[in-house]
Amino acid sequence: MLDLNRNTALAIAGICGTAFIGYCVYFDKKRRNDPEFKKKLRERRSKYAKQVGPSGTTFPDLRDVEAVQKFFLAEVQRGEELLALGNYEDGVEHLTNAVAVCGQPQQLLQVLKQTLPPPVFAMLLEKLPSINQRLATSPTIAQKKPDDVTTATITDVDDLE
Structure with missing residues (x-):
């Protein structure tokens, strides 16, 4: 009986892990295909570059x-x-x-x-x-x-x- 519960638990864990990875892949593909994604990414990077400055140091x-x-x-x-x-x-x-x-x-x-x-x-x-x-x-x-x-x-x- 102990082996049956252990095998069942492993099967459920495997199914959940596979479903989670599938979920991540699906939404990552959906996010990357969004036309606003690259625009938002460029804006975020330029904002960060302005914060850091040319020498790479952010002054307080x-x-x-x-x-x-x-x-x-x-x-x-x-x-x-x-x-x-x-x-x-x-x-x-x-x-x-x-x-x-x-x-x-x-x-x-x-x-x-x-x-x-x-x-x-x-x-x-x-x-x-x-x-x-x-x-x-x-x-x-x-x-x-x-x-x-x-x-x-x-x-x-x-x-x-």
């Missing part, structure tokens, strides 16, 4: 202090990890992002000048002019009203060289 809303602090710490940590692994280009990219959202970029740059090797710090200085452009194209800045836009600038970079 600069009005949210907690989000900016988390972003800053994460970027500094990731930059240090990449530099330790020898990936200087990506490490400098993350440190540049941290400088972009830092409340006191001159002090951060002074610390980085003392801690980074001179060639790596030179790479960082080369990337600094692109910070304002990346922040300006950030979705969190672009979504603000024109009278509410705050532009972050880093001045006196020449003093660090």
Whole structure:
């Protein structure tokens, strides 16, 4: 009697599994044949690409202090990890992002000048002019009203060289 129940349970499980897979295949085909599917997919991908931005980094809303602090710490940590692994280009990219959202970029740059090797710090200085452009194209800045836009600038970079 135990074998009969076990065989019956296996047969029911097999039938249910086959029905579920058939259900998935049918509705996936129906979804893909929908004329609006590709249009919606393109819209979703372009929306995501705008959120991420050209450098692949999504900046936080600069009005949210907690989000900016988390972003800053994460970027500094990731930059240090990449530099330790020898990936200087990506490490400098993350440190540049941290400088972009830092409340006191001159002090951060002074610390980085003392801690980074001179060639790596030179790479960082080369990337600094692109910070304002990346922040300006950030979705969190672009979504603000024109009278509410705050532009972050880093001045006196020449003093660090």
